Amino acid sequence: MNEYVDYIIVGSGPAGSVIARRLSEQTSNSICVLEAGQNDNNFFIRVPVGFVKTLYSGKFTWNYQTEPAQATNNRIIAMPQGRVVGGSSSVNGLVYSRGQREDFDDWEKLGNSGWGYADVLSYFKRSERRVGECDPDFRGLTGELPITNPDWSSPLCEAFIRGCEEFGIPRNADYNGAEQLGTGYFQRYIYQNKRVNCSDAFLRPALKSGRVQLKTNATVSEILFEGRRAIGVKYLRNGQTHTLYANREVILSAGAVNSPKILQLSGVGPHELLAGHGIEVKHALAGVGANFRDHYTVRSISRAKSALTLNELSKGWRLGREIVRWFAGKPSILGLSPSMVHVFWKTRFSPQRGDVQILFTPASYKPGSNYVLDDMPGMSTGARQQRPESSGYVHIQSKDPLQAPLIQPNFLEHELDQRTLVEALKLARQLMTTTAMAPYLVNELQPGKDVHRDDEWLDYARQKGTTGYHMVGTCKMGRQDDPMAVVDAQLRVHGMENLRIADASIMPQVPSANTLAASLMIGEKAADMISAQ
Incomplete structure (x- = not known):
């Protein structure tokens, strides 16, 4: 029929x-x-x-x-x-x-x-x-x-945002409003602690x-x-x-x-x-x-001094407390999106219009894993070019x-993508080493202190980058x-x-x-x- x-x-x-x-x-x-x-x-x-x-x-x-x-x-x-x-x-x-x-x-x-x-x-x-x-x-x-703002925060997030301001990147309360450039918290489709x-x-x-x-x-x-x-x-x-x-x-x-x-x-x-x-x-x-x-995205990982990154809060009795808080409708790490802080900024390749994005979260993941939190206090940044030429x-x-x-x-097939992503990665490192972040940073683990030259950054990007999950354009x-x-x-x-x-x-x-x-x-x-x- x-x-x-x-x-x-x-x-x-x-x-x-x-x-x-x-x-x-x-x-x-x-x-x-x-x-x-x-x-x-x-x-x-x-x-x-x-x-x-x-x-x-x-x-x-x-x-x-x-x-x-x-x-x-x-x-x-x-x-x-x-x-x-x-x-x-x-x-x-x-x-x-x-x-x-x-x-x-x-x-x-x-x-x-x-x-x-x-x-x-x-x-x-x-x-x-x-x-x-x-x-x-x-x-x-x-x-x-x-569309809501996060109701849970961390001293590390606030320190990162202050560090951006110290660097010259202004705080922007609404990147979906009149202007995207700046730093602040990501907006998300979470309401009353639940994904909508x-x-x-x-x-x-x-x-x-x-x-x-x-x-x-x-x-x-x-x-x-x-x-x-x-x-x-x-x-x-x-x-x-x-x-x-x-x-x-x-x-x-x-x-x-x-x-x-x-x-x-x-x-x-x-x-x-x-x-x-x-x-x-x-x-x-x-x-x-x-x-x-x-959006090809590359993460950098740092060790934190804080014992209250998401890595620690997601284990043992602390995780039990967060679960109770989530079920009670209170701010909890169970109600978070994976990236908490945004930076939209521009490089020398696009001086009139933002061309890179940095993401910050007070957590780090085990190498080679799919979002398995590390056992040590950690922080991570993600870096990406906003409008890649490679297709x-x-x-x-x-x-x-x-x-x-x-x-x-x-x-990374296009040379502009390579150069812009390297600039984004270098910016992410600079934002992790501001005065505001100093009380929380132990050291950078990935890519590590030996990576400085542009060719070294590019090699790291080739090794570690992954999808941004933002697939478009095929029709x-x-x-x-x-x-x-x-x-x-x-x-x-x-x-x-x-x-x-x-x-x-x-x-x-x-x-x-x-x-x-x-x-x-x-x-x-x-x-x-x-x-x-």
């Missing part, structure tokens, strides 16, 4: 959840959300620090990996992505960061009319409920996603409308076409293949890895790639899977929809005469009908920020475009 709905949304992450919510409010049409993962009712999804249990478990994520690349010493780098209701908003680091206004003005300059900062600001504001003092000209006050994922904020209320249904454990294997018109999808569930038809549109919101993968499996993508795997080419579109970008690709390896694609980000938005563009400014796939993409894959460049906020904005804007048809 064939199933029909008006709209099919592939993916329940940030953009997909928002689109489902808004379409359920704006239209009387039927909507089905297909999610490859399971439900999000696990306890560790609700506890903010539960990400240490979920991000690399494989239970709630696609355990993707990069291909080796010479620029990163031929290492294979883990790149997990959410595979659960709520997508990566259920397993990520909880930071809410929009980016610079110039990021979106750049999108518009690339030929995407209606995507400048003045156009997208209202869409950022629509979904957020800023809790705390802010400028309502820039911030949303009535949206569904609560996009399922909580958007999808679950949409399901209550009766116009939205959700199918979990449903892996889309192919988009169905009549000519170049999308008419539905095939998906795998419980070992069987099912077919679902769309009366109006198919909307891909599966993320920067899975959206291009599904297109390629469906015969939409680079001709040579598809033909090489024996896939009928429905529409040759060279940009599908190209332009893959991410790579996502390519299917076969017709098998269950086989992971090849992911090659080409981190780039751009004009039809751009040979690498996949969607137009209305997010419609070039050359196709009734097929739209709305997720981080459409971003032509990675924003100077984490990607959840911009993905929500894309979902909000997409919903208006879809309902206006």
Whole structure:
């Protein structure tokens, strides 16, 4: 028996959840959300620090990996992505960061009319409920996603911020407001000590409308076409293949890895790639899977004098106390995001506009581990370039929809990325050695005192860097005469009908920020475009 709905949304992450919510409010049409993962009712999804249990478990994520690349010493780098209701908003680091206004003005300059900062600001504001003092000209006050400041702090965090001020970097209470540059505490989507994922904020209320249904454990294997018109999808569930038809549109919101993968499996993508795997080419579109970008991030680790870093607070009787406090609704380390303090700053390579970000946390992790806290008092910084020039690709390896694609980000391939990241790492060291930090710092453990020259810093970056979990660009938005563009400014796939993409894959460049906020904005804007048809 064939199933029909008006709209099919592939993916329940940030953009997909928002689109489902808004379409359920704006239209009387039927909507089905297909999610490859399971439900999000696990306890560790609700506890903010539960990400240490979920991000690399494989239970709630696609355990993707990069291909080796010479620029990163031929290492294979883990790149997990959410595979659960709520997508990566259920397993990520909880930071809410929009980016610079110039990021979106750049999108518009690339030929995407209606995507400048003045156009997208209202869409950022629509979904957020800023809790705390802010400028309502820039911030949303009535949206569904609560954005809060940390209610737990550490003397080390305050010392680091004072050290930034000592260095000449001003304190900025709202990097999502008028100006991003400066230092302060990260804002996050944690409310009353719990993670608020996009399922909580958007999808679950949409399901209550009766116009939205959700199918979990449903892996889309192919988009169905009549000519170049999308008419539905095939998906795998419980070992069987099912077919679902769309009366109006198919909307891909599966993320920067899975959206291009599904297109390629469906015969939409680079001709040579598809033909090489024996896939009928429905529409040759060279940009599908190209332009893959991410924030390559390198951590430095220092030993602390303090006996009250998160390393100590997470063990023994102290951890028991923090658990009790969390259940009592009081400030607790269980209610924290992994990075607490931000620095947005600029290097000599971008004197007019911030181009690097430093992250600070009063904790350190055991070498080679995935977020296992160290046994000694420790602190760490992360350094990244805001807008990397290096780009790579996502390519299917076969017709098998269950086989992971090849992911090659080409981190550090571009010389500017190398130079800028070295400047960011040197800045991070300077910020750890200020007068304000002196009472807490014992010594730098990684990379250590022997690393000084730029080539030594770069070698360290090649050895230790990893994903920032901010994957974008593989279904780039751009004009039809751009040979690498996949969607137009209305997010419609070039050359196709009734097929739209709305997720981080459409971003032509990675924003100077984490990607959840911009993905929500894309979902909000997409919903208006879809309902206006």
